[in-house]
Amino acid sequence: MKTLLISSINKQIQLNPQEEADAILAFGQTLTLPKDQLLYPINGVCKYIYFIEKGIIRHSYNSESGENITCDFSMEGQFLTDYGSFTKNELSLYQFQAMEEVLYLKINLSDLSKLYASYPKIETFGRLIAEQTAQRITQMARSLISEKAAYRYERLLKERPDLLQRVPQKYIAAYLGIKPESLSRIRKTYSN
């Protein structure tokens, strides 16, 4: 019942009923991704922009040394795509894995382009989402570049306490830029 999508969009722009209806139709119907499954296969193209209605998605990539590194989490109310792969139809370097069963909507490039062309307001919305994404990741990079792991963990505890309940700690560790053993050490220190 795409109320979350509609309200997310309406927070940023004023939809009128006609545009609203189109947006909903273009996103299609709600899909389900079982726990641990990927949104699309490894070495596939990210053909959609996704909107998460429920659940948590883990973003990861394979480092040159072969490790799978968790670099972000997205949850209900957020949009999600690999812009590089989506816009240029190239192979995606990222994987998106459900940490819990995920309910989501998706829209492909051709449908989205039509929406953008028909409804300038929706393109404005697309721009705002990209701008906010850029802003969010800038803050993340800022944290990684100058803060210690212990401080990043402390801040995660305050700002997204739910994440620690819903995601295995090994993924949290990678997200913080450290190994699971280091996170254990930090947690130990922090509890004394």
Add this chain to the structure above:
Amino acid sequence: MKTLLISSINKQIQLNPQEEADAILAFGQTLTLPKDQLLYPINGVCKYIYFIEKGIIRHSYNSESGENITCDFSMEGQFLTDYGSFTKNELSLYQFQAMEEVLYLKINLSDLSKLYASYPKIETFGRLIAEQTAQRITQMARSLISEKAAYRYERLLKERPDLLQRVPQKYIAAYLGIKPESLSRIRKTYSN
């Protein structure tokens, strides 16, 4: 002579002469920022999107411990803003400093909004810029989260060798997430 701006825009969308003229007028005339000066004062609002025609701009912010941390560099042909401050008219947490004399153009939110409203193509362009920014910073965060400083330096040498010639090493070090002394060590190892 805004040829760089025009060609940058035309790489992504097809401008027609009318739109082109408007884009140029809205960006106003070329301005100069002397070496070491800031684009806007500390604790000011980032009221413009900037386009760099020539020179290098250093992005930095003040960490909680009071250090000024270099987090990015922008150079000729690139757009530049603090999206958070620009779109919401809030105080900017970032500073933009000229590493060399910089020639640039700028456009404020009200003029840009009018452009977006009048020319959907230009809003498309704005969206593309934001998407590419998001992509670029995502890669930067990826590097910071899982690569060692020595490897990041090695890669910078290959991918942006000019940067090392044009920017003091202490800023390069911060950009790599390490202290100047550590960069010296890495350079020493690397030269043997």
Add this chain to the structure above:
DNA sequence: GTCGTTTCTTAACAATTGTCAACGTCCTAT
């Protein structure tokens, strides 16, 4: 040019994080 300042390098030592190995716990399939 010289002087004074800033930047870069080097070295010793400290703090942080990584690596490896062992162990306990939890979860799940059977």
Add this chain to the structure above:
DNA sequence: ATAGGACGTTGACAATTGTTAAGAAACGAC
């Protein structure tokens, strides 16, 4: 219920980076 596997914790040691201090080199103002 039990066995196997994944996950989290701990400890010893290694590698990396930070901190401090000192000196060398580069740069600007005069």
